Amino acid sequence: xxxxxxxxxxxxxxxxxxxxxxxxxxxxxxxxxxxxxxxxxxxxxxxxxxxxxxxxxxxxxxxxxxxxxxxxxxxxxxxxxxxxxxxxxxxxxxxxxxxxxxxxxxxxxxxxxxxxxxxxxxxxxxxxxxxxxxxxxxxxxxxxxxxxxxxxxxxxxxxxxxxxxxxxxxxxxxxxxxxxxxxxxxxxxxxxxxxxxxxxxxxxxxxxxxxxxxxxxxxxxxxxxxxxxxxxxxxxxxxxxxxxxxxxxxxxxxxxxxxxxxxxxxxxxxxxxxxxxxxxxxxxxxxxxxxxxxxxxxxxxxxxx
Amino acid sequence: xxxxxxxxxxxxxxxxxxxxxxxxxxxxxxxxxxxxxxxxxxxxxxxxxxxxxxxxxxxxxxxxxxxxxxxxxxxxxxxxxxxxxxxxxxxxxxxxxxxxxxxxxxxxxxxxxxxxxxxxxxxxxxxxxxxxxxxxxxxxxxxxxxxxxxxxxxxxxxxxxxxxxxxxxxxxxxxxxxxxxxxxxxxxxxxxxxxxxxxxxxxxxxxxxxxxxxxxxxxxxxxxxxxxxxxxxxxxxxxxxxxxxxxxxxxxxxxxxxxxxxxxxxxxxxxxxxxxxxxxxxxxxxxxxxxxxxxxxxxxxxxxxxxxxxxxxxxxxxxxxxxxxxxxxxxxxxxxxxxxxxxxxxxxxxxxxxxxxxxxxxxxxxxxxxxxxxxxxxxxxxxxxxxxxxxxxxxxxxxxxxxxxxxxxxxxxxxxxxxxxxxxxxxxxxxxxxxxxxxxxxxxxxxxxxxxxxxxxxxxxxxxxxxxxxxxxxxxxxxxxxxxxxxxxxxxxxxxxxxxxxxxxxxxxxxxxxxxxxxxxxxxxxxxxxxx
Numbered sequence: 001x002x003x004x005x006x007x008x009x010x011x012x013x014x015x016x017x018x019x020x021x022x023x024x025x026x027x028x029x030x031x032x033x034x035x036x037x038x039x040x041x042x043x044x045x046x047x048x049x050x051x052x053x054x055x056x057x058x059x060x061x062x063x064x065x066x067x068x069x070x071x072x073x074x075x076x077x078x079x080x081x082x083x084x085x086x087x088x089x090x091x092x093x094x095x096x097x098x099x100x101x102x103x104x105x106x107x108x109x110x111x112x113x114x115x116x117x118x119x120x121x122x123x124x125x126x127x128x129x130x131x132x133x134x135x136x137x138x139x140x141x142x143x144x145x146x147x148x149x150x151x152x153x154x155x156x157x158x159x160x161x162x163x164x165x166x167x168x169x170x171x172x173x174x175x176x177x178x179x180x181x182x183x184x185x186x187x188x189x190x191x192x193x194x195x196x197x198x199x200x201x202x203x204x205x206x207x208x209x210x211x212x213x214x215x216x217x218x219x220x221x222x223x224x225x226x227x228x229x230x231x232x233x234x235x236x237x238x239x240x241x242x243x244x245x246x247x248x249x250x251x252x253x254x255x256x257x258x259x260x261x262x263x264x265x266x267x268x269x270x271x272x273x274x275x276x277x278x279x280x281x282x283x284x285x286x287x288x289x290x291x292x293x294x295x296x297x298x299x300x301x302x303x304x305x
Numbered sequence: 306x307x308x309x310x311x312x313x314x315x316x317x318x319x320x321x322x323x324x325x326x327x328x329x330x331x332x333x334x335x336x337x338x339x340x341x342x343x344x345x346x347x348x349x350x351x352x353x354x355x356x357x358x359x360x361x362x363x364x365x366x367x368x369x370x371x372x373x374x375x376x377x378x379x380x381x382x383x384x385x386x387x388x389x390x391x392x393x394x395x396x397x398x399x400x401x402x403x404x405x406x407x408x409x410x411x412x413x414x415x416x417x418x419x420x421x422x423x424x425x426x427x428x429x430x431x432x433x434x435x436x437x438x439x440x441x442x443x444x445x446x447x448x449x450x451x452x453x454x455x456x457x458x459x460x461x462x463x464x465x466x467x468x469x470x471x472x473x474x475x476x477x478x479x480x481x482x483x484x485x486x487x488x489x490x491x492x493x494x495x496x497x498x499x500x501x502x503x504x505x506x507x508x509x510x511x512x513x514x515x516x517x518x519x520x521x522x523x524x525x526x527x528x529x530x531x532x533x534x535x536x537x538x539x540x541x542x543x544x545x546x547x548x549x550x551x552x553x554x555x556x557x558x559x560x561x562x563x564x565x566x567x568x569x570x571x572x573x574x575x576x577x578x579x580x581x582x583x584x585x586x587x588x589x590x591x592x593x594x595x596x597x598x599x600x601x602x603x604x605x606x607x608x609x610x611x612x613x614x615x616x617x618x619x620x621x622x623x624x625x626x627x628x629x630x631x632x633x634x635x636x637x638x639x640x641x642x643x644x645x646x647x648x649x650x651x652x653x654x655x656x657x658x659x660x661x662x663x664x665x666x667x668x669x670x671x672x673x674x675x676x677x678x679x680x681x682x683x684x685x686x687x688x689x690x691x692x693x694x695x696x697x698x699x700x701x702x703x704x705x706x707x708x709x710x711x712x713x714x715x716x717x718x719x720x721x722x723x724x725x726x727x728x729x730x731x732x733x734x735x736x737x738x739x740x741x742x743x744x745x746x747x748x749x750x751x752x753x754x755x756x757x758x759x760x761x762x763x764x765x766x767x768x769x770x771x772x773x774x775x776x777x778x779x780x781x782x783x784x785x786x787x788x789x790x791x792x793x794x795x796x797x798x799x800x801x802x803x804x805x806x807x808x809x810x811x812x813x814x815x816x817x818x819x820x821x822x823x824x825x826x827x828x829x830x831x832x833x834x835x836x837x
Contacts, residue, residue, distance in 0.1 A: 007663070021803055026400070026403075026404070029392070029399055029403070030392050030396035030399060030402040031401070031660070032398055032399065032400045032401060033397045033398065033657050033658075033659075033660055033661060034399050034656050034657060034659055034660060035398070035495070035498065035657070036485055036656055036708055036709065037484055037488060037495075037707065037708060038706070038707055038708065038709070038710040038734045039710070039734055040710065047713075050713065050733050050734070051706075051710055051712055051733055051734035051735075052707060052710050052711075052713050053710025053711065055655065055672055055675065055709050055710060055711050056674075056675055056710065056711055056712070056713055056714055057675070058675060058679050059641070059669065059671065060671070060675075061669045076617075079491060083416060083491065084491075085489060085490065085491030086491050087414070088489075089414045089415070089417060089489045089491075090412065090413065090414040090417075093412060093413075093414065095414075110522075126663045132528065160415050161412050162416065162606065163411075165306055165308060165309075165429065166410070166411045166434060166438060167412055168411060168460065168461060169458075169459050169460040169461075170459050170461075171411060172487075180461050192386045205798060217336065218484075233408060235408050235410055235492075237405060237407075238408045238410065238492045239410070241404065241407075241492075242409050242492065244400070244404055244417060244491055244493075245405075245408065245492060245494065246493045246495025248400065248404075249400065249401050249404065249493065249495075250487070250493060250495075253656075254664070255659055256659045256660045256667060257664075257667055259660075261658060262564075262660055263663075263664065266660045266661060267663065269396040269397070270661075270674050272392070272393040272396060274393070274394060274395055274621075275388060275391070275393060275394050276380070276388055276394055276509040276510055276621070277384070277509075277510055278509050278510055278511065278512035279512055279514065280519075280524065280621070280622070281621050282507060289396075289624075291630055292621050292624075292625075293624040293625055293661075294628070295619070295625075296527045296528070297524070297527070297622075297625070298622070
C-alpha cells in the first residue's frame, strides 16, 4: 500500500479510536448529581421562551415530564452552524470563528465527495467529472473560509485585549496548524496536473504512485494526518463533547422519581468509599458515602432537644 | 496586566480595588467620598493571613509558619486534587468537573456576563476565567500524568506554593456562583462549578472554609437544628411570640401548627427569616390560614431551617443536611414540603439533592412561588391591588430562577397585586446576582463586607436604581421584592452601606409581605415603611 494511503488510514484509525475513547470515558463516568442551568429547551414553547421549567407547575410531580429531544436538537443546530453563543456574547470573535467552523464543515463535505468519486466505477465518466467538480468547488470554498477564519482568529487572539492574556501556545499552534492545512489545501487544489482532490480519490482507492503529487499535496495530507492524530487529545473535541456538557449536565433535569435507573446508580455510588481527609468527614476510617451522610461528622452528640 | 503565573509570585498585593475605575453608579451614588471608610484589617490578620490577592480577606486561612508546614500544605493540597479527580471521592460532580477542565477554548466569550468582573472595571483577578484557568493549569500539572513536562512545553507552568494556595482559596470566594458565565459559554463549560470544586477541595481535604458557612453554618445546623443556633424550644417560643404579634397587628387569631402528623404541607423557612425578618413567616402564616391550608412546621433537626450551606462548599455537609430535612417530613407523613422564600434552599432540596435521596425519602418538594401563585390566583384570598399602589420591582434569586427555571409564578402574583410593577433589565434567567450569593450574604469576617458592597453588589444596585429611575425622589416609597432570604440579607447590608433608604426611599422585602399587604381582611397596611 502506498505510504500516503497508509499514513492517512493510520491517522483516521487513531482519530476514530481516540475520539471513541473520550466518548466512552465520558459515558462511563459515575452518574452525577443534578446541576441544571436554564433556559432548558424542553416543555411548552411559550415556557421555553422565558426559560421556565416544570417546577412552575402546580404539584409538578403529578404531571408528565417532557423528555423530547426536539428543542435540544434545534438549539444545538443553531449553536453548531451559527455559533449562537459567540454571536450573542463576543461578536468580534464570532465572524472569524464562524468562517473557520464553516471551513471545516465544508472541507469534510468536499472530502466525502472526493471519497465518493473513488467509489464510482471507471466507466461512469460523467458522474465522476460532475462529482470532482463539485468537490473542487467545495474544497476551494472550505479552504478559503477556513484559511481566512483561522488567520482572523489567530490575529484576534493575539491582538484583542479581551483575549491576549489568555492566548496560550497551544491555541496559537492549533490555529496555525489549521491555517497551514487550509493554505496548503488551496495551493494543492490548483496544481496544474494532478489536483489535490484527484489525489485524495486515488489515495482512497490505493492507486497513487509515490512522488507523483505536488509537494503541496503531500504536505497537505501530512498535515491533515497529523491533525487527525492530534485532535482527540485537544479541547477541540468540544465539537461532540457538547453532547455531555449540554445534554448530559445542564439540560439533564429529569427528576429521580421518573428515572429509576439513575436512582439505582446513585445508590451504588453511595456505597463507594470516601477518602477525603478533613476531620468532619469521617466518624470512623474507611467509611462509605452512605455512612458519612448518615453521620454528623466528628461532632459528637447533637444538642438538638 | 496581571498574568495567571503571577499568582505564585510574592507581592504585597496582586491587585486592588480602585472605586474610580469601577462601573459608575447613577447620582447621588456617583461620588466615592460619600462612602463609609474602609474597614482596616487588624495587625493580627495581616501578620497571620495572606491578603495579597486584592487586600481583602473572606476566609483568612493562616499562612504556614515554617518551610515544613508549607510543604505539608502543598502535599495535602495536591492530594486534594487527586481526590477531586477520583470517582470514589467525587462521583457527585466528577463529570461536570472534568468536562469544564478539559473543554474550555479560552475564547473569553463568557467574561462580559460576569457582574463582578465588569463592575470592578474589568479587573483581571475577577475575570471568571482567571480562576478557572489557574486551577486548570494546576490540575494539569500536578494531577495528570506527564503534567510537569507538558506544562513546560505548553508554557502553562504554575508553581504551587503557599502563596498560590492561599490566593487560590481567597479567589474562590470572589465569585457568587451565579453561573451567568456558564450560560454564555458556547462549550458548556462552567466556571462556577470549578469555583465550587476549589472550595470543596479546601473544605473536604484541608478542613478550611469560611467560619460563617462551616462552623457557624452547616456544623451548627447539624448540631442544634439550625444555622441560626435556634434550638427547637426557642424557635417554637419565637413563633408563638410572632403569632401574638399577628394578633396584635391584625386581629387575626393564628396558632402556628407544630409537628402536626399527616398535614398536607410542611413549610420550611430559612430560619434566618424568623430572627431577621419575622414579618415574612408571619405573612406566610396569615396566608396559609386564610387559604385554609392544612399545614405544619417541624421541630425536628434541620426540619425548621431550609438552609443548606454545604451546597456552596462541601458535599458531605450538603448531603447530611438535605437528608435530615426530608427525614423530618417523612416522620410527620406530610404530603409535600413547601420551601419558603430562600433560593439556595430551593435548589439544594429540589434539584441537587434530588438523585441523592432514596425512594422512601423522596417526599415531593415544591416552591413557595408556585404554591402562592395558586393560592393568589384561585381567589381564596380577598386582595385589593390598590393597597400596593407604589413602585415595585422584582429581584430574581439565581438559585431559584437561573438554576431552576421558576420564573413566572412570582410574576403572575406581582402582576395581579402590584399595579406599578416593573421589571429590571435584564431579568428572569438572565438576572444579575444580588452580590450575596454562595454564602456571601452571611459572610462578614475581616474586611470582606467592603468587597461585597463595593464590587459584588454593585451591578445589582445599579440595576435597582435604574428600575426606579422614573421616581428617584426618596419621598416616593419603592419596594424591591426579593423572595430569598440571602438576597434580602445582601440588600439590607448593601442599602445600608450606600444609604439607599435615605437617598432613594427604596425598601426591600419578600413576596408574601406584598400579598398580605393587599389583603382586604386586614384593617391596616401590613408593610411598615421602616428600614431594617
